[in-house]
Amino acid sequence: xxxxxxxxxxxxxxxxxxxxxxxxxxxxxxxxxxxxxxxxxxxxxxxxxxxxxxxxxxxxxxxxxxxxxxxxxxxxxxxxxxxxxxxxxxxxxxxxxxxxxxxxxxxxxxxxxxxxxxxxxxxxxxxxxxxxxxxxxxxxxxxxxxxxxxxxxxxxxxxxxxxxxxxxxxxxxxxxxxxxxxxxxxxxxxxxxxxxxxxxxxxxxxxxxxxxxxxxxxxxxxxxxxxxxxxxxxxxxxxxxxxxxxxxxxxxxxxxxxxxxxxxxxxxxxxxxxxxxxxxxxxxxxxxxxxxxxxxxxxxxxxxxxxxxxxxxxxxxxxxxxxxxxxxxxxxxxxxxxxxxxxxxxxxxxxxxxxxxxxxxxxxxxxxxxxxxxxxxxxxxxxxxxxxxxxxxxxxxxxxxxxxxxxxxxxxxxxxxxxxxxxxxxxxxxxxxxxxxxxxxxxxxxxxxxxxxxxxxxxxxxxxxxxxxxxxxxxxxxxxxxxxxxxxxxxxxxxxxxxxxxxxxxxxxxxxxxxxxxxxxxxxxxxxxxxxxxxxxxxxxxxxxxxxxxxxxxxxxxxxxxxxxxxxxxxxxxxxxxxxxxxxxxxxxxxxxxxxxxxxxxxxxxxxxxxxxxxxxxxxxxxxxxxxxxxxxxxxxxxxxxxxxxxxxxxxxxxxxx
Numbered sequence: 001x002x003x004x005x006x007x008x009x010x011x012x013x014x015x016x017x018x019x020x021x022x023x024x025x026x027x028x029x030x031x032x033x034x035x036x037x038x039x040x041x042x043x044x045x046x047x048x049x050x051x052x053x054x055x056x057x058x059x060x061x062x063x064x065x066x067x068x069x070x071x072x073x074x075x076x077x078x079x080x081x082x083x084x085x086x087x088x089x090x091x092x093x094x095x096x097x098x099x100x101x102x103x104x105x106x107x108x109x110x111x112x113x114x115x116x117x118x119x120x121x122x123x124x125x126x127x128x129x130x131x132x133x134x135x136x137x138x139x140x141x142x143x144x145x146x147x148x149x150x151x152x153x154x155x156x157x158x159x160x161x162x163x164x165x166x167x168x169x170x171x172x173x174x175x176x177x178x179x180x181x182x183x184x185x186x187x188x189x190x191x192x193x194x195x196x197x198x199x200x201x202x203x204x205x206x207x208x209x210x211x212x213x214x215x216x217x218x219x220x221x222x223x224x225x226x227x228x229x230x231x232x233x234x235x236x237x238x239x240x241x242x243x244x245x246x247x248x249x250x251x252x253x254x255x256x257x258x259x260x261x262x263x264x265x266x267x268x269x270x271x272x273x274x275x276x277x278x279x280x281x282x283x284x285x286x287x288x289x290x291x292x293x294x295x296x297x298x299x300x301x302x303x304x305x306x307x308x309x310x311x312x313x314x315x316x317x318x319x320x321x322x323x324x325x326x327x328x329x330x331x332x333x334x335x336x337x338x339x340x341x342x343x344x345x346x347x348x349x350x351x352x353x354x355x356x357x358x359x360x361x362x363x364x365x366x367x368x369x370x371x372x373x374x375x376x377x378x379x380x381x382x383x384x385x386x387x388x389x390x391x392x393x394x395x396x397x398x399x400x401x402x403x404x405x406x407x408x409x410x411x412x413x414x415x416x417x418x419x420x421x422x423x424x425x426x427x428x429x430x431x432x433x434x435x436x437x438x439x440x441x442x443x444x445x446x447x448x449x450x451x452x453x454x455x456x457x458x459x460x461x462x463x464x465x466x467x468x469x470x471x472x473x474x475x476x477x478x479x480x481x482x483x484x485x486x487x488x489x490x491x492x493x494x495x496x497x498x499x500x501x502x503x504x505x506x507x508x509x510x511x512x513x514x515x516x517x518x519x520x521x522x523x524x525x526x527x528x529x530x531x532x533x534x535x536x537x538x539x540x541x542x543x544x545x546x547x548x549x550x551x552x553x554x555x556x557x558x559x560x561x562x563x564x565x566x567x568x569x570x571x572x573x574x575x576x577x578x579x580x581x582x583x584x585x586x587x588x589x590x591x592x593x594x595x596x597x598x599x600x601x602x603x604x605x606x607x608x609x610x611x612x613x614x615x616x617x618x619x620x621x622x623x624x625x626x627x628x629x630x631x632x633x634x635x636x637x638x639x640x641x642x643x644x645x646x647x648x649x650x651x652x653x654x655x656x657x658x
Contacts, residue, residue, distance in 0.1 A: 008067035009145055012060060018158035019151040022052045022065040023072065026405050029098035031069040032078055035085055036093050036397040041066040047406050051413050057618030072149075076102075076109045077237035085397055087190060088229065088236035094193035095225035098401050100172070103153050104229050107173050109237075112138070112146045114177065117155060121174050126165045133163045179230040181223075184211045188220050189228035190240060195249075196394045202252075202386050209255065210248035242395050253390045256383055259352060263380040266353050267373075269314030276310055277343035277360040289340035291333075298327050300365075306341065307365025308372055309356050317355040319375040320348070352379070419615035422467040424595055426609035429468065430456045433605060469597045469604050472613040473582065476591050477507040479615075480516060480584045487586035488516040491627045494599040495523045495577045496530075501537040501599065512545035521630060523576040524555040524637075524654065539641065546641060553577075554634040555654055563657040577630070580611070587621030594623060 012021045027048040034044035042049075042062040053059045073079045078089035085093065088105060095101040107114045119136060137143050150156050155173075157164040187207045197203050200217040207215040229236065265271045286302045287294060294302075305323070309315060320331050327334055331351045339346050343360030430438050430452055442448040467475075480490065490511060501508075508518065520538070539546060555576030561567065580603075581594040595611015597603035614620065636655040 003141065005141065005144055006067060006071050008064045008071060011064050012068050013144060013148050014056075014058070016160050017151060018148050018160075020068065020148045021056065021058065021060050022049055023068060023149070023152040024048065025099040025102035025153050026409055028069065028072060028076070028078075028102045029092060029405055030402065031073055032085065032089050032092050032098075033399040033402045035073065035079055035083065035089065036399060041069060045069065048409050051409050054413055055417055055618070057616065057622060076105050078105065080239050084239055086237050086239050087186075090193045090239075090397060091189055091225040091228045091236070093397055094189065094400055095229075096401055097226060098405055100176075101226060101229055103155070103169060103173050104176050104226065106149065106153055107177055108229070110146065110149075112142060113150065116146065116150065117170050117174055120156070120165050120170050123165065126167055128163050128165070130158075130160060130162050133158070176226065176230045179227070181227050181231040182213075183234070184208075184213050184215045185219065185223045186228045186231050186234060186236075187211045188215065188223045189225050191245060192220075193225065194242065194245060194395050194397065196392075196396075197389065199386070199389070201382070202389060205255065205386070206245075206248050206252045209251045210245065245395075249390055249393055253387065256386045256390060259350070260380065260383045260387065262350060262352055263319075263376060263383065266317035266319075266355070267376055267380070269316075272316040272355060274309070274313040274316040274356055275358045276313065277358050279343040280361040280363055281306060281341050281343065282362075282364055285342055289337050291337070294327075301326050302338065302341075303362050303365035304368045305338070305365070305372070306344070306359060307362035308368045309359045310361050311367050312369050315369060315372060317349070317353045317376070318372050319379045320352055320354050321379060322375045323354065414617075417617055419617065421612065421614040421616055421619070422465055422472065424467050424469050424472050424593065424597075424611040424613050426469050426597055426604060426607055427458075428452075428455055428606055429459060431459070432468070432470070467613060469593075469595070469609060469611065472593050473504065473604075474507070475613070476582055476584050476593050477504060477511065479591050480511050481507065481514070483585075483589065485585035485589050487590070488514065489583075489585070490516055490518045491521075491581070491583045491624065491631075492519070492599065493521040493577060493579050493581040493627055493630070495580070497522065497534060497537070497599040498601055499533065499537045500601050500604055501534075502540075505538075505542060509542060509544075512542065512548050516548065518549045519627075519631060520549070520551045521577060521627070521634060522551065522553055524553045524574075549641065551639040551641065552631060552634040553637045553639060553654075554630055555637075557654075557657060561657060579626075581623060581627060583620060583623050583627060585620075587624055588617045590620050590624075591615045592620045592623040 009020065012023060013019075014021050022045070027045055030044050030048060031041060033039070034041045037044075042065070045062070045065060049062055049065055073089075076088075077086055078092060080086055088109075092098060092101045092105060107117055116136060133147070137147060147158060151158045153169075154166055155169050156166060184207055187210050188203060191197060191203055191206055191210070197206060200220040203220045204215045204217045207220070281303070283299055283303060286299050289302075290298070301323070305318065309318075320334065323329075324331060324334055327337070329337065331348055335346065335348045335354060338344055338354065341360070343358065344356070345358035346354055346356045349355055428438075428441070433441075438452055442452055477490070479485075480488070488511075490508070512518065522534070534551075539549065542549065553576075555574055558573045558575060561572065563572075579594070580597055580599070581592070583592045584590045591614065593611065593613045595609060597607070597609040597611060603609050
């Protein structure tokens with residue numbers, strides 16, 4: 001039986017595109033950061049929440065969004081029952097690729113996510129009908145949580161009619177699932193995630209102590225939080241106690257202190273007696289000591305080593321690390337090679353020093369006393385710095401990429417989402433209407449003269465965020481003329497119109513000539529003169545391209561009644577278009593103007609009207625969606641333009657009732 005999901009998950013589910021509103025890989029990372037820093041979750045998600053509002057032109061309650069994130073943190077194994085970060089959560093926190101880390105965690109923690117991703121990876125196309133996905137959706141949980149979560153994490157884009165697969169994210173995640181990492185690699189990542197230890201050799205020392213296995217600095221440099229998260233053979237949903245790492249650090253401190261004493265003894269000339277052998281070695285002897293062909297540099301370095309020790313018996317021990325790098329040999333093979341030289345008796349101390357008991361002369365070698373002694377001092381200094389670092393280790397769960405993620409969230413908002421939006425209005429405008437019309441309006445009435453002065457003064461004092469309906473209608477049509485819009489459609493919804501259309505016919509003519517389609521939605525009317533006015537003012541000046549003009553009317557009756565010749569028209573309670581809306585182009589490139597103003601002179605010049613003009617793509621998309629829905633509903637009531645003049649000669653009823 002499918003479990004019951006929290007209300008927050010259902011409340012955040014959107015339909016087109018389908019996803020969990022306000023949830024993304026980045027927002028889940030910010031939620032992980034909030035747990036680590038004990039921050040208020042709604043506040044921690046605020047940047048993501050605000051940009052989602054901007055991006056979607058929608059909103060949800062911040063507490064609901066936070067509740068959904070809290071649920072998902074638990075589902076993905078990122079937090080414990082005590083609301084602390086698990087090791088998985090710690091690795092996500094430490095990742096420099098938090099989005100990839102969250103996607104990997106989702107595929108690990110939710111079997112259905114992984115199953116669907118593997119299924120998608122086998123599909124040869126990146127697009128498939130929605131019906132194909134629906135066949136894979138197994139139950140209500142898949143429908144309400146898994147599929148929308150896949151979209152929120154950008155594995156897919158889900159629409160009612162189809163699915164777009166994001167192959168790179170899918171295949172990358174599946175590839176990481178196939179990796180196996182070692183306990184030591186996981187330990188390296190945990191140490192780096194929780195402590196201030198950064199130096200590779202020191203991290204390797206602590207990891208070696210913690211895992212009781214040998215860890216090299218190379219492994220430290222190559223291991224990332226994503227590598228650790230790919231450790232599917234380990235339970236990362238637990239929280240490793242800090243005390244375990246503290247013990248490992250304390251043990252490493254003891255070992256480092258032993259190293260320090262070892263190097264101090266190596267620098268003490270009285271600490272070890274060295275005998276000089278009477279024999280001598282040459283280049284051929286050194287070449288014979290190597291099991292494989294040695295480079296000229298290796299032969300020279302070995303000869304110089306023997307010559308230096310023979311010349312300076314007080315330098316009885318040398319640091320192994322510089323020699324292993326130069327000779328390209330591990331400590332034990334290096335020891336075997338040097339000890340194979342005639343007259344050499346030496347030993348290894350803790351993989352740190354090569355200590356000589358007997359050494360021959362090497363006439364062909366060069367005295368490198370200063371360099372070898374400096375190597376000892378440098379290795380001692382390194383251990384002293386390690387001791388200081390280990391004595392002052394700070395444990396913390398620190399978000400490494402939080403600032404970068406917030407910046408990426410903000411900058412990910414597309415340019416067309418951030419667009420001009422203006423409050424649009426109509427009031428009598430003395431400047432726009434002209435002196436003659438205003439004088440006729442005032443008609444020597446003192447009160448109206450004072451009103452005209454107040455109207456003029458108000459306009460002059462307004463900020464730039466106010467625009468007139470006439471100005472913004474002009475801007476909307478001009479946008480189609482000045483921009484190469486992909487969708488060449490002008491939509492106008494107005495219950496009533498008059499000769500105001502004639503004021504814009506020049507622009508409309510230009511748009512129609514450029515291939516635009518004009519869709520006009522209006523009300524039914526029984527008045528002959530209104531149809532004639534529409535015909536004369538809209539179509540009269542459009543001599544060409546009339547085939548690109550479509551007029552539909554929308555009016556319905558509140559109760560279904562068959563209309564016949566016997567019907568009493570006064571019994572028909574009508575409702576119809578009341579909205580006033582104009583759009584041009586597609587949502588991502590166009591504009592919308594809406595408000596209380598009809599496409600009439602009174603609405604554009606005299607009546608107090610108000611509305612909104614915007615080029616915000618999400619807002620425009622919603623406006624177009626609404627218009628197109630009503631447009632489809634009114635398909636049966638499309639006006640035959642060739643018969644437009646005949647329409648007023650009879651009563652005109654919606655076709656649904658006749």
